[in-house]
Amino acid sequence: MWPILRAITGAFDAILTPFAGLHPWVGLAVVSVVTGVVMLLIFGKTSNQKKISETKDKLKAYIMEMWIFRNDTLVMFLAIGSVIRSNVQYLRHSLRPLVFLFIPVLVIMVQLGIRYANEPLMPGDTAVVSVKLSEGAVPSQTDLTLVAPKGVRVISPALRIDSKSEVDWEIMSEQPGHHQLALETPGGTVHKSLDVGPERKLGKVSAVKARANSWNAFLYPAEPPIPGDSIIESVHVTYPHRELKFLGLTVNWLLAFFVISVAAGFALKGVFGIEV
Numbered sequence: 001m002w003p004i005l006r007a008i009t010g011a012f013d014a015i016l017t018p019f020a021g022l023h024p025w026v027g028l029a030v031v032s033v034v035t036g037v038v039m040l041l042i043f044g045k046t047s048n049q050k051k052i053s054e055t056k057d058k059l060k061a062y063i064m065e066m067w068i069f070r071n072d073t074l075v076m077f078l079a080i081g082s083v084i085r086s087n088v089q090y091l092r093h094s095l096r097p098l099v100f101l102f103i104p105v106l107v108i109m110v111q112l113g114i115r116y117a118n119e120p121l122m123p124g125d126t127a128v129v130s131v132k133l134s135e136g137a138v139p140s141q142t143d144l145t146l147v148a149p150k151g152v153r154v155i156s157p158a159l160r161i162d163s164k165s166e167v168d169w170e171i172m173s174e175q176p177g178h179h180q181l182a183l184e185t186p187g188g189t190v191h192k193s194l195d196v197g198p199e200r201k202l203g204k205v206s207a208v209k210a211r212a213n214s215w216n217a218f219l220y221p222a223e224p225p226i227p228g229d230s231i232i233e234s235v236h237v238t239y240p241h242r243e244l245k246f247l248g249l250t251v252n253w254l255l256a257f258f259v260i261s262v263a264a265g266f267a268l269k270g271v272f273g274i275e276v
Contacts, residue, residue, distance in 0.1 A: 122200065
């Protein structure tokens with residue numbers, strides 16, 4: 001799986017690199033609009049456009065009937081039943097396209113997540129490095145050491161939590177750079193990237209490194225996964241969350257992505273002649 005994820009991540013690097021020096025909204029807006037168009041085209045190719053058009057026409061007619069005969073209780077109830085039935089038919093016609101949309105949209109969300117969900121640390125920032133051990137491993141009985149490179153300092157002893165199979169350290173970033181933390185175990189060393197920037201610009205930030213063939217390895221493809229035979233299941237670094245401002249409000253990147261992409265799809269459906 002990793003070669004495929006690496007290729008996809010490299011493709012998104014090429015797409016988003018031109019926007020790295022711009023405000024995060026720019027790249028996010030461009031990708032969201034393109035995603036909206038792609039979603040629209042996939043929906044058009046995989047849905048029964050004729051049935052959707054007919055169902056929407058019937059739905060409009062039933063709603064008009066409800067308005068015209070709003071004083072006739074019997075007709076109103078019959079029209080409401082027809083509206084509900086038409087909505088169910090519309091949803092049924094939409095299910096097939098949603099299956100085809102799920103995977104590409106999920107891939108795009110994952111790639112945006114490793115760029116927009118978190119920001120790199122700044123010199124002087126502190127963070128927690130949490131190591132999750134494999135099932136059955138007892139932290140207090142496991143020889144595990146965190147070794148920090150130049151530019152990063154470990155400022156707390158290891159906190160071993162047996163009930164959670166977890167070992168935590170607090171670290172401090174001292175110099176900008178793409179650093180590599182080393183977690184030394186009896187079975188080998190696992191490296192975890194740590195990004196410290198001179199500024200909080202857009203770029204890949206790997207908050208989690210997970211074992212190969214796990215769900216987290218798919219969700220966080222910014223760096224190679226942990227070998228499957230390692231005693232370490234995952235490593236998590238508490239990066240600061242990225243905040244996007246819009247009209248003075250803080251907007252989550254995922255909400256912004258969905259709103260812009262869906263709005264773009266609806267705005268352009270007439271241009272492509274696609275019923276949604």
